[in-house]
Amino acid sequence: MKSPEIQSREYRQLICTACPMGCTLEAEKEGDLIQVKGGRCQRGGKYAQDEITNPRRVMTTTCVMEGGELRRLPIRTTQPFPKNRMDDFMTFMTTVRVSAPVFCGDIIVSNVLGEGIDVIATRTIRKKQPAP
Template sequence: MQKNKVTCILCPRGCIIEKKEQGGTFEFVGFGCTRGMKWAKEEFTNPKRILTTTVHVKSGEIEFVPVRTTKPIPKEKIFEAISILKGIEVLAPVEIGSVIVKNILDTGADVVTTRRVGQKESLDN
């Protein structure tokens, strides 16, 4: 099913932008600014999202570290990227901004950590 309306997320106004097709050409109506029109065109033709998830940490003070892509990736690649990250384990300590996967799925986006995770203290004192 093809959607014909989206709510712009660029500012608090939340304009309802509609895509109208006539004779093979598209027109966008309802946007309050040119940024909204540009965003709506991309949302209809090539939607992208920032991926946020977690990666397992071995010997860390916590079991998982939050990660995100450095830029939006195509929406249709999100689940494939999650599958790749599900199989990755990093060794503590982990610093903020550590690159976990470079250029995931050839999207030009790296997957980086968003939190520091220290090494688990040994119980053998």
């Protein structure tokens, strides 16, 4: 993995995803000070700041459904989740099993891995009707 952590003085190239322009940003970090060059607008600076100090992603995956019409329940985090803990998140989600019925928006895990973020169901899945 490309390490997002920056040592005392470090350069990093980033592609801005704040808008479709896809500007290449040159970020230079010295101590707590981050300078960003190359963006066409102000949003690039904010993007680079976030990407370097605290990169986060909305996580989506599925977990095992029990007794439902479908075998898997799609889920997501309600807020962007720390990128460096993606792996922990995925491993944790393999342990989660949900019983039908479940409704789109139901909280599946509260405060996942202590990050203060919830995991919610993104689809409604009814109980499987026994075969006639």
